[in-house]
Amino acid sequence: MLSVMALCRTRNCRFMMSENGRRMRNCVLLLYQPCHLSTNSKPKSMLSIITSKAKYANEQYERFLERKFPKFYLLYSTFMKGFWMLMTEAKEVGYIKQRMRNEGIPFQQLPYREMEKLRQFRRDIIKAAPVVIISIPPFANYLVFVLMYFFPRQLLIRHFWTPKQQEEFMDIYHRMRVEVYPEIFDGLLKAVPKLSERNLRNQMLQLCTLVQHGTHPQVENLQAVCTAFSGPPLGMKRLDVQQMKALSRVMFLTPHLPAFLLQRRLGSHICEIQNLDCALLKLGVNELSEEELKRACYVRGLNSTHLSKEDCKTWLNCWLQLSSRLKVSEASLLLHSMILLSANYLQSLKQ
Incomplete structure (x- = not known):
């Protein structure tokens, strides 16, 4: 499509001699001729020029890194993608919270995906906050690259x-959970x-x-002993300190807190999972993608890294x-089921 060109008014004049000797001006008026000298087209702003130049320089820099330093480029690209993913999630979380305030929606009534996004983002941002702060000053992101290289699991989040690394670290974290299984069974x-x-x-x-x-x-085996977990000695408010510390490690919570804080954190986190379960029942397990299924199982205690979608779906339905x-x-009981339901599930699939 031709761009609209500015029109200008031009006049071509010729002087001719008439028959009676008088000079007669013959003017040809041409209206609305295209004029390429029009001032209506706005020149590019300085900001857009600088932006385009910076973008071009960044592309060249990335190509140079990819060609000369492929391992470093992998770290660099992973960090940049993760940073923008985190910023995108932050915007989505901000929108959800704004809607909760404007419409008076409590956390328990949110749809499953929004509830899970808020829960996961809160945990991610607490862990990522130090690294994000370090990367703000100019050229400080190179320090972040060093941290990414030496301590990716301890300091960085999944983004x-x-x-x-995601597959490897998920296995490591689950092995840390499995280490406290004997201690939890001893407590039971x-x-x-x-x-x-x-x-x-x-x-x-018999269950232990x-x-x-x-x-x-089976679910029936666990449901048969539910009354044992509603009062002493296995109720949420009656758990032994060592048992609470072991369960905190299963939920990836710090065990180095006073007993009343351990109890409070365990109670709030398992209550949050119960709210997620209610929202997931409304949505339906079949509506989840494979990634969402695996994440839901992992949060509830099962190492779903190497499981198929159908195996994850079967376990999650039981939960x-x-x-x-x-x-x-x-x-x-739901808190202890993170161990009871997941300890032998992988082994049962092989039988």
Whole structure:
């Protein structure tokens, strides 16, 4: 399509001699001739010129890094992509919170994806805040690259991990959870004699023995002992300090806090997961993508890194089935189910 050109008015005049000797001016008036000298077209602003030059220089710099320093370029590109992903999520979270304020929507009534985004973003930003602050001054991002290289798992969040690192670090974090499984089972076994009902003691002992011997329990096995987790000694407000510390490590929370803070944090986090479960039941497990399925299972205690979509879906349905049947006072059972339901699931798939 031809651009609209400015029009100017021009006059071509010729002088001719008439028959009677008088000079006659013959004017040809040409209206609306295209004129390339029009001043209506705005010149490029200085800002746009600088921006385009900077963009070009950055592209050349990235090509140079990719060609000469491929390993460093991988770190550089991962950091830049992660930074923009984090900024995009920050905008989305800001929009969600603004809508919550304007419409008076409580956290519990949000859709599943928005609820999960708020939960995950809060945890991510707490971990990423020091690194983001360090990268603000000019050329300080090179220090961040050094940190990324030497301490990627400890200092960076998933946005700044390569796909290979994500898989590797998820396995490492889950192994850290598995390390405290024996301690949690010991705590459960020590609590069995303190239960008042004999039948409940037998069921608890049977459940612990079942899991310790490598058998994956059914939802009915867990639901049968739910009353043991509503009061002493396994209720949320009656848990032993060592048990709370071990459970905190399973949920990736710091165990180095006073007992009342450990109890409060465990209670708030498992309550948050229960709210997520309610929202997920409304949405439907089948609506989740494979990435969302794996993340949902991992948050609830299962190492889903190497599982198929169908295996994740089967396990998550079992979890939701249990979660939907428990009362608020029985939240401690859901917390312990992060171990009881996940400890032998991978082994049961191989049988």
